[in-house]
Amino acid sequence: MNILVAHNFYKLAGGEDQCVAAEVAMLRAHGHRVTQYCLSNDATDGMGRLELAGRTIWSRPAFLEMRRLIGVHHPQVVHFHNTLPLISPAAYYAARAERVPVVQTLHNFRLVCVNALLFRDGKPCEDCLGKTVPWRGVAHSCYRDSRAASAAVAAMIASHRLLGTWRNAVDAYIALSEFSRRKFIEGGLPADKIAVKSNFAYPEPGAGAGNGGYAVYVGRLSAEKGVETLLRAWRSVGKAVPLKIAGDGPLAPAVQEAAAQNAAIQWLQGVSHEKVYDLIGAAAFLVLPSQCYESALPRVVIEAFAKGTPVVVSRLGAMAEIVEDRRNGLRFDPGNPEDLAAKVRCLFSDSSALKRMRRAARETFDQNFTADANHEVLMAIYARAVDGYSRHDVHEMDTVSAS
Known part of the structure; x- marks a missing residue:
């Protein structure tokens, strides 16, 4: 054509x-x-x-x-x-x-x-x-x-x-x-x-091992993406769950300050798309705390599923349609850092649930998001x-x- x-x-x-x-x-x-x-x-x-x-x-x-x-x-x-x-x-x-x-x-x-x-x-x-x-x-x-x-x-x-x-x-x-x-x-x-x-x-990246021992956020550092909710949640999580943040945007100074105050938070700048795939594939899970609807299931969620990485998302819009609670990820109340922190701590400490969710995440990709x-x-x-x-x-x- x-x-x-x-x-x-x-x-x-x-x-x-x-x-x-x-x-x-x-x-x-x-x-x-x-x-x-x-x-x-x-x-x-x-x-x-x-x-x-x-x-x-x-x-x-x-x-x-x-x-x-x-x-x-x-x-x-x-x-x-x-x-x-x-x-x-x-x-x-x-x-x-x-x-x-x-x-x-x-x-x-x-x-x-x-x-x-x-x-x-x-x-x-x-x-x-x-x-x-x-x-x-x-x-x-x-x-x-x-x-x-x-x-x-x-x-x-x-x-x-x-x-x-x-x-x-x-x-x-x-x-x-x-x-x-x-x-x-x-x-x-x-x-x-x-x-x-x-x-x-596309191209299909292949599943990751999920053995990095950290959570990851990838995306624009802005209010609608729930970055402030993410940072407030990690004040409660503390050093219990390492968090890598890849992205840039207007809330970059707040991310930089949070990383300076909490050694568990690492802000990664200028990460190539290929490195992002590796970053997501090695993560225990991806966090997407958006406070807006998201007109589409964000590309980063699909990339996470392709790597077999579970996703923790706000219970909003398209995200709530495809992320099935306790199957391929978890959902939390949008804008609620306490709920997010509780879900993160619980999931990070449950290796059997993470293993089960990794299989389901990849199945979700194979069933819905191939080229x-x-x-x-x-x-x-x-x-x-x-x-x-x-x-x-x-x-x-x-x-x-x-x-």
């Missing part, structure tokens, strides 16, 4: 960027021709506020470039990942002008929430869910703590909702969990266009998008003929 993949990279690379890279590699390994159209947020440096806001809503350069690429490469489908801010929904219309079906992966809640997280003031927030104009996201400066930046994103969401972009310009959406699919439907996206396809691990299974689901979604576009196209021609 001939596929054009479009993605706007973030300044700080994260799981979403890794998911795009893995999916492109998986598609090519299965014999598909993949052309990439990628922009980076580094290009926004020096860009004026009005110019950036305008491109967020409608990027004429992206519209023209998308039409050019389609004309050169003749893809059978255009698959979008992140479009904010430099690609914008204008690129959907470019694909439609060239009569090519559009698929959009919903990596986050951007189409229904200004900050894309459904998260505010340390807890899940649905104030704007289903609202035509997400004005509360502007009032609370939900995007980058800036009312102006929030207004630009809110204008993009509202204008394209009013234009019918989300309903008419996209042929198939990919939600990364059943939980997020439900939220997007509540937010107004057409239920009949949303399929579920999880993230996956081959993911490829099969993705091909079905592409076929659905092509079929849906063809029927829409026929309907439009019939309407024109009748008029």
Whole structure:
């Protein structure tokens, strides 16, 4: 199949960027021709506020470039990942002008929430869910703590909702969990266009030994990821359970301070993706204390399952759907450091439970998150998008003929 993949990279690379890279590699390994159209947020440096806001809503350069690429490469489908801010929904219309079906992966809640997280003031927030104009996201400066930046994103969401972009310009959406699919439907996206396809691990890393004698956190050091809950829990855990933290972000100073105060905490900076796999595979278990919903099962959880490493997660969103308590991990009350500390101490001291959970974690990966299974689901979604576009196209021609 001939596929054009479009993605706007973030300044700080994260799981979403890794998911795009893995999916492109998986598609090519299965014999598909993949052309990439990628922009980076580094290009926004020096860009004026009005110019950036305008491109967020409608990027004429992206519209023209998308039409050019389609004309050169003749893809059978255009698959979008992140479009904010430099690609914008204008690129959907470019694909439609060239009569090519559009698929959009919903990596986050951007189409229904200004900050894309459904998260505010340390807890899940649905104030704007289903609202035509997400004005509360502007009032609370939900995007980058800036009312102006929030207004630009809110204008993009509202204008394209009013234009019918989300309903008419996209042929198939990919939600990364059943939980997020439900939220997007509540937010107004057409239920009949949303399929579920999880993230996956590619290439498959193989199971680890789990003999490192420590717990591990891997991810962005930020409030929505529950880093403060993690650090407060370890004040109670003390030196009983060594903790390795790999990542960077706005809460890095708090992590650095915690590591200085507790010799059991080690902060690892600049760890390569290959080393992260080794780090996860040797860990007794991974801890993911997110206080936001997580639109998808985070990639790091799938990587942990691939390595056969149990996961301790917040009882929230997609995480609670796939992490089965006392089978492939444990769940704790979100934002509750005492509950997390108790679960960590109990699990770390129970070698038989850890051994049993390691087997179950790897079984979860084999049953749900392999590249081959993911490829099969993705091909079905592409076929659905092509079929849906063809029927829409026929309907439009019939309407024109009748008029």
